[in-house]
Amino acid sequence: MTRRPAVSTDTMTQTTTQDILQHTEAGVCTLTFNRVGKKNSITTAMYAALADALQAAAQDDGVRAVVLQGDVTVFSAGNDISDFLQQPAATQDSPVYRFLHAIARFPKPLIAAVCGPAVGIGTTMLLHCDLVYAGDNAAFALPFVNLGLCPEAASSLLVPQMFGYHRAAEALLLGEPFMAEAALEVGLVNRVVPPTEANAIAQAQARKLAAKPISSLIETKRLMKKGQAALVAQQMTEEGAVFGRMLGEPAAREAFTAFMEKRKPDFSQS
Numbered sequence: 001m002t003r004r005p006a007v008s009t010d011t012m013t014q015t016t017t018q019d020i021l022q023h024t025e026a027g028v029c030t031l032t033f034n035r036v037g038k039k040n041s042i043t044t045a046m047y048a049a050l051a052d053a054l055q056a057a058a059q060d061d062g063v064r065a066v067v068l069q070g071d072v073t074v075f076s077a078g079n080d081i082s083d084f085l086q087q088p089a090a091t092q093d094s095p096v097y098r099f100l101h102a103i104a105r106f107p108k109p110l111i112a113a114v115c116g117p118a119v120g121i122g123t124t125m126l127l128h129c130d131l132v133y134a135g136d137n138a139a140f141a142l143p144f145v146n147l148g149l150c151p152e153a154a155s156s157l158l159v160p161q162m163f164g165y166h167r168a169a170e171a172l173l174l175g176e177p178f179m180a181e182a183a184l185e186v187g188l189v190n191r192v193v194p195p196t197e198a199n200a201i202a203q204a205q206a207r208k209l210a211a212k213p214i215s216s217l218i219e220t221k222r223l224m225k226k227g228q229a230a231l232v233a234q235q236m237t238e239e240g241a242v243f244g245r246m247l248g249e250p251a252a253r254e255a256f257t258a259f260m261e262k263r264k265p266d267f268s269q270s
């Protein structure tokens with residue numbers, strides 16, 4: 001059994017070498033968000049580590065399935081907001097987009113275990129997973145509008161398809177959190193379980209998949225997804241351009257500053 005950090009660089013947002021853990025056993029590569037003190041918010045270095053790990057897992061014959069998991073109290077609070085404030089808008093070859101394209105194109109089974117908050121990209125990455133198991137404490141949120149931003153990860157395409165338009169509008173325009181049972185109802189998760197069981201169930205399902213013929217898994221996933229792979233890539237690119245522009249606009253700057261200052265944002269000037 002190996003348990004090693006997948007991140008090797010420190011950033012100004014104090015990403016440590018342990019923020020993404022990687023562990024491969026019995027054909028299953030498990031990637032664990034391990035920045036619980038910052039609610040597993042994701043820094044640039046963490047996106048780079050995730051993208052590298054997914055690319056390596058796609059090519060490694062010893063890996064037949066990947067599990068993404070967080071802590072029993074929190075999956076991920078989304079993009080690190082101080083990174084949003086400090087770094088210029090991301091380009092398509094930056095770590096966040098490398099991660100999004102890697103997860104959207106990942107050819108082998110991808111399973112997520114989600115407990116506690118899953119905010120922003122913490123929820124949108126699940127749209128690209130094949131199986132999702134949620135603890136009954138999972139709280140999903142797509143608060144892009146509340147941050148002066150727009151959806152990413154092709155969520156403006158995939159959420160309406162999955163939830164139905166009106167429920168998608170509720171999730172994406174109001175940006176209010178929705179709990180595990182609501183996520184089950186709209187098809188975002190496969191099963192709701194006690195939080196302490198979510199990681200184990202994801203692992204057990206991944207091991208079942210890892211015992212199946214890999215070429216059948218890869219072809220079946222490719223055939224299920226091929227109808228809209230190009231659309232997903234196109235939507236991500238368009239969202240990325242708008243998101244990048246909005247990151248520098250007054251509403252987003254106010255939202256990020258308010259979060260860091262632990263106050264409510266004032267959008268009266270934006």
Ligand code: COA
Pocket residue numbers: 037038039041042076077078079080081082117119120121143144147
């Ligand atoms: N980026 C950077 N830091 C974050 C963060 C984020 N996305 N989310 C949480 N943190 C940090 C907080 O600043 C705080 O740091 P501190 O202890 O140094 O003050 C720490 O994590 C704990 O967060 P806190 O808000 O006190 O925890 P909570 O349990 O009350 O709430 C959340 C948890 C996830 C609901 C809340 O942190 C949150 O809404 N985070 C922002 C989510 C978001 O808007 N993400 C961007 C999506 S595009």
